[in-house]
Amino acid sequence: MPKYNILTINPGSTSTKIALFKDNELEFEQVLRHPAEELNQFSKLIDQYEYRKEKIINFLEEKNITLKDLDAISCRGGLIGPIPSGTYTINDSLFTRLSTDVVHASNLAGIIGYNLSKELDIPSYITDPVTVDEMAPIAKVTGIPGIERKSKFHALNQKAIARRAAKQLNRKYDESNFIVIHIGGGISIGAHEKGKVIDVNNVIDGDGPMAPTRAGSIPVEAVIDLCFSGKYTRTELKEYVSQRAGLTDYLGTSDVRDVQEMMEQGNEQAKMLYEAMAYQICKNVGAMATVLKGKIDAIVVTGGVAYSKQFIRLLKERIDFLGEVIVIPGEEEMLALAEGALRVLTGEEEAKTI
Numbered sequence: 001m002p003k004y005n006i007l008t009i010n011p012g013s014t015s016t017k018i019a020l021f022k023d024n025e026l027e028f029e030q031v032l033r034h035p036a037e038e039l040n041q042f043s044k045l046i047d048q049y050e051y052r053k054e055k056i057i058n059f060l061e062e063k064n065i066t067l068k069d070l071d072a073i074s075c076r077g078g079l080i081g082p083i084p085s086g087t088y089t090i091n092d093s094l095f096t097r098l099s100t101d102v103v104h105a106s107n108l109a110g111i112i113g114y115n116l117s118k119e120l121d122i123p124s125y126i127t128d129p130v131t132v133d134e135m136a137p138i139a140k141v142t143g144i145p146g147i148e149r150k151s152k153f154h155a156l157n158q159k160a161i162a163r164r165a166a167k168q169l170n171r172k173y174d175e176s177n178f179i180v181i182h183i184g185g186g187i188s189i190g191a192h193e194k195g196k197v198i199d200v201n202n203v204i205d206g207d208g209p210m211a212p213t214r215a216g217s218i219p220v221e222a223v224i225d226l227c228f229s230g231k232y233t234r235t236e237l238k239e240y241v242s243q244r245a246g247l248t249d250y251l252g253t254s255d256v257r258d259v260q261e262m263m264e265q266g267n268e269q270a271k272m273l274y275e276a277m278a279y280q281i282c283k284n285v286g287a288m289a290t291v292l293k294g295k296i297d298a299i300v301v302t303g304g305v306a307y308s309k310q311f312i313r314l315l316k317e318r319i320d321f322l323g324e325v326i327v328i329p330g331e332e333e334m335l336a337l338a339e340g341a342l343r344v345l346t347g348e349e350e351a352k353t354i
């Protein structure tokens with residue numbers, strides 16, 4: 001049986017991850033770093049398109065990968081408005097959605113992927129973009145008519161990791177209930193009920209726990225005061241709460257390993273903030289436990305910070321009583337992208353379109 005060569009593309013704020021899969025077997029994975037001095041030449045994210053595309057093509061050429069041998073390109077999907085979970089063919093209409101108002105690096109994946117795929121005459125896809133929306137109507141209600149809570153989270157990794165946990169437990173994902181905690185630069189905590197994420201904090205717009213780079217939920221009155229303080233433009237304030245707040249602003253680092261080192265050296269503020277982050281995560285887990293009415297097959301912890309046994313111990317102190325805690329550190333986004341495309345290429349699933 002011939003295998004499919006699938007290129008996966010997953011851009012972050014300072015790097016672009018690419019990987020080549022033969023079906024779901026990883027051939028190689030590479031992080032292409034984008035130093036600040038190179039990114040600083042672009043005033044808008046969309047302007048980084050050519051630069052990142054060139055980096056990918058140059059790297060593949062250096063590795064002697066013939067682009068013509070690719071069968072499909074699978075891309076991280078970004079902020080494109082609420083859509084159901086699944087794999088989507090990138091067509092002109094999705095391309096337009098991806099390229100309109102690009103405020104998150106993940107949108108660049110599909111923009112690059114679609115252009116490359118047209119040159120190569122192969123299909124390109126996105127799977128489980130950041131704005132996958134399976135939230136129950138009741139979870140969207142706020143106290144202000146016309147304002148709804150939105151579903152923006154690590155959908156790709158949360159879903160992939162929940163499926164893996166289900167496998168570990170010999171269960172089916174769509175017959176199980178999980179609380180998934182993704183702890184990376186941002187933190188999302190999702191209530192997965194029978195394969196649907198019926199409630200989750202909006203990790204992009206400032207909802208949920210304080211995170212390494214993010215403010216999390218802040219009392220509204222203080223936010224109003226900040227908006228009118230004259231200290232920030234609208235763009236600056238948005239950038240601050242989503243990129244430079246949280247541990248980054250308090251301690252000058254978003255690296256939780258640095259924070260642990262500070263604690264070892266007796267830094268009391270670092271210890272308090274580290275514990276506060278764990279405390280806030282647990283409080284949100286408690287909320288999601290009520291969303292699932294206590295019927296929880298497992299709580300699954302993932303993301304970079306899940307590598308820290310010390311942090312996991314802190315979480316367990318408060319959430320152990322709710323059920324089994326499964327730790328799957330890191331993320332499986334590249335594999336999830338390859339598998340998303342593969343399900344379509346093999347006919348197991350029909351690609352969605354918008």
Ligand SMILES: Nc1ncnc2c1ncn2[C@@H]1O[C@H](COP(=O)(O)OP(=O)(O)OP(=O)(O)O)[C@@H](O)[C@H]1O
Nearest residue numbers: 183184185186212254255256257303304305307308
């Ligand atoms: N062994 C470790 N111990 C503690 N923290 C770790 C360890 N390894 C990685 N981290 C932390 O994980 C965080 C990064 O996680 P991750 O790579 O999932 O984030 P990201 O991809 O940048 O952002 P996001 O997951 O929100 O998209 C950093 O704070 C890093 O310090």
Ligand SMILES: CCCC(=O)O
Nearest residue numbers: 130152153154186203
């Ligand atoms: C949810 C997408 C990743 C992030 O910005 O934290």
